[in-house]
Structure formats: C-alpha cells, structure tokens
Amino acid sequence: KKLQGIRQLGGFLRVSQRMVILWQPEYFTRLWCVYELAAFHYINFDVKGIVDIVPLKLPVLTLTLFCYHFLACAVFAVLGPTLILSEMNATWILENIPELWIFPWRFFTFFSVFFVGVHLVPGFVLWKFCQWHMDDRRMLLQQLRGFRVDMAKCEVESDRGFIEGKLTTWFG
Numbered sequence: 001k002k003l004q005g006i007r008q009l010g011g012f013l014r015v016s017q018r019m020v021i022l023w024q025p026e027y028f029t030r031l032w033c034v035y036e037l038a039a040f041h042y043i044n045f046d047v048k049g050i051v052d053i054v055p056l057k058l059p060v061l062t063l064t065l066f067c068y069h070f071l072a073c074a075v076f077a078v079l080g081p082t083l084i085l086s087e088m089n090a091t092w093i094l095e096n097i098p099e100l101w102i103f104p105w106r107f108f109t110f111f112s113v114f115f116v117g118v119h120l121v122p123g124f125v126l127w128k129f130c131q132w133h134m135d136d137r138r139m140l141l142q143q144l145r146g147f148r149v150d151m152a153k154c155e156v157e158s159d160r161g162f163i164e165g166k167l168t169t170w171f172g
Contacts, residue, residue: 031152
C-alpha cells in the first residue's frame, strides 16, 4: 500500500504546477518531506514548477488579529456610546471641562482609548510574533544552507535506502 502511494506521487506531481509547503521548523529534518520536494523539483524542472514555502504560524497570526479586531470593534460599538456618550459622563464633562475644551476632550478621550485598545496592545503582540517569525525564517535559511540528506530523520531505515537511491539517480 505504501509503495503504491509512492508510485502515485509522481503522477500527482507531474500535473501540479505549484507546490505549497506548510513549513514548520521540523520540515527539513524529515526525509520523506525532502523526498516530496525533490520529486516535485525533478518532475517539474523543465516547466519551472513554483514552490511556495508558507510558515504555519502566519495563518494563526492572521486569524488571531482578525478575531481581536472584530472583538475590539464590537466592544467599541457597544461600550463606546454607553460609556463615553453616557449621561453620567456628559454631566461630568459639563461640570469639569470648560466649554471650549469639550470637543477636544471627547476626541482625545475616544482617540486614546481607541489607539491603546485597538493598536497598542495588539501592536506589542504583533511585534513579539514578528520576532518569533523572523527567528523561524532564519532557521529556515540555515536549514536550506546546511541541509544534508544523511542528517534527515527517517522512521523506517529501509525507506532511507530507497529515498537516497532516488535522490542519487535524479541529482547525482
């Protein structure tokens, strides 16, 4: 069954114009992953097959930021009028803020809350994620520069001989 799947891989890759690798740091340490990439390159070498390497963390970041901004906008839509435009707040402003400064006060208050709540807090999280992501990208480049087939892991040692034989046949 396994051999049948391996034989079908070539047919599948032959009709593929693009390969998307959902990359994580362990990808290039697995011999079968490397085999799939090498097979795609070998089969599609003449037609310039495109390989996209997409870190798995990017969709997580996108979804997280979307959810955060959705929640923040919902909170501002509900709490904004309730708190900032409330009668209690309006009374306090009229009693304590000179008339000339009411509009700037409201604008500054809303802007400050909006900026801190919607941009500053997720900005810190985004900055940390970008550091994490750039560490992974550096690791990817190191893996590509220093890759050696003999260092890749293979759970079934008999598979190693098959894969290394194919790679030697294809690339010398």
